[in-house]
Amino acid sequence: MKKLLFILLIAAAQTAFPQTPTQDLEVLMIGASHSYDPKTPQDLTGIHAKIRAFKPNAIFGEWLSIEDEKALKNYWNKENVLKRYERLKSRKAIPESELGKEIARYEAIVDKNPKDMKARVDLAVAHYLNFDAGNGYFQMWHVAKHLQKNPKDTVVFNYSKKMFLPASMDSVHKMVANYIDDEYDYIAHPMMLELGIKKMYPMDSQRWDEKWSIAWGNADSVFYAHRDKYKTDSLSEMGKKVSDLRKLVKNRMDYLMADAAKVYGENHATEALNGPQMTEWLYRINFVSDEYRQLDFFPADLYGWMLNYWWHRNNDMCDNTINRAKANGFKRVTIVVGANHAAIMSKIFKEKGVKVININDAPAK
Numbered sequence: 001m002k003k004l005l006f007i008l009l010i011a012a013a014q015t016a017f018p019q020t021p022t023q024d025l026e027v028l029m030i031g032a033s034h035s036y037d038p039k040t041p042q043d044l045t046g047i048h049a050k051i052r053a054f055k056p057n058a059i060f061g062e063w064l065s066i067e068d069e070k071a072l073k074n075y076w077n078k079e080n081v082l083k084r085y086e087r088l089k090s091r092k093a094i095p096e097s098e099l100g101k102e103i104a105r106y107e108a109i110v111d112k113n114p115k116d117m118k119a120r121v122d123l124a125v126a127h128y129l130n131f132d133a134g135n136g137y138f139q140m141w142h143v144a145k146h147l148q149k150n151p152k153d154t155v156v157f158n159y160s161k162k163m164f165l166p167a168s169m170d171s172v173h174k175m176v177a178n179y180i181d182d183e184y185d186y187i188a189h190p191m192m193l194e195l196g197i198k199k200m201y202p203m204d205s206q207r208w209d210e211k212w213s214i215a216w217g218n219a220d221s222v223f224y225a226h227r228d229k230y231k232t233d234s235l236s237e238m239g240k241k242v243s244d245l246r247k248l249v250k251n252r253m254d255y256l257m258a259d260a261a262k263v264y265g266e267n268h269a270t271e272a273l274n275g276p277q278m279t280e281w282l283y284r285i286n287f288v289s290d291e292y293r294q295l296d297f298f299p300a301d302l303y304g305w306m307l308n309y310w311w312h313r314n315n316d317m318c319d320n321t322i323n324r325a326k327a328n329g330f331k332r333v334t335i336v337v338g339a340n341h342a343a344i345m346s347k348i349f350k351e352k353g354v355k356v357i358n359i360n361d362a363p364a365k
Helices: 002-014 045-054 066-071 078-091 096-112 117-129 133-149 154-163 172-177 183-195 209-231 237-264 269-273 276-287 300-328 339-351
Strands: 026-032 058-061 332-338 355-358
Touching: 026 045, 026 183, 026 269, 026 339, 045 183, 045 269, 045 332, 058 183, 058 300, 078 117, 078 154, 096 117, 117 133, 117 154, 133 154, 133 172, 133 183, 154 172, 183 332, 209 237, 209 300, 237 269, 237 276, 269 276, 276 339, 300 332, 300 339, 332 339, 339 355
Parallel strands: 026 332, 026 355, 058 332
Antiparallel strands: none
């Protein structure tokens, strides 16, 4: 019965909304890491060449829109957003009615002199006060990259501390570390600069976060309580099955990582994350794992609800991309998103009539 409910929930999630007509839109999909290992320098020349050849009109990232951020009363990061807002407001109080003018004023200064880091800090503050975290982060990334190259520029660092940074970020090293070695540092922001794209477009959705978190907590609490019980009972038939499964999952992940390093090279983690086997495994092992469903105690109904809300979030992300691309007249967009999203978003986009190109399949010329 539980397995039947699990299957029905998946089917319901995938047909919850009517499919839209064929879209006049192409998406270059890049599944990425939110945190690359700084000890392993990455070679992004191939990724950059493919984005360059694709010629996107815009780059979309895993950020909330201004409207969504203002509308959401609670989600996993809301408390941090509000704390940052109060901190910045206490340092540079800009009336809400004046934010648009201030943003335009600082953008004009930065356009005229891209090396004016103080203006970029001011622009970042204005964006964050406007609840536009994606573009606020983009500006502070510029400042961090400047300080990475010029760590003794105390004028820029002290201005950053005064106007933007929290008290805990009390050194250039800490500040720089906060803005590097992620998907924006390696992929999105450098290509925005090269292609003259001045704005980061948001496509994330957090309106399902509370229900998702409850479903995830319920599913994991039941599954791991049973699994941990059988871990200590290795002589029983179920205990042996659990032990064998844990080894299988670990060995499969180890194999995929080793195989990806062999195929793509350790300096090409993004290509590895977008390989067909890794993409499928990252999605399946977390949500629809045939391996885990072999266990009698696997709470398929609870994981079905977890998948249901995960699908809704990714469906929103696809709709946000389509609607914002239409509103701005974009025909080609690049999406840089956490690797776990790549498989399901690609599937949903295709069902909506959008042409999706995996970064590994994209031509470099």
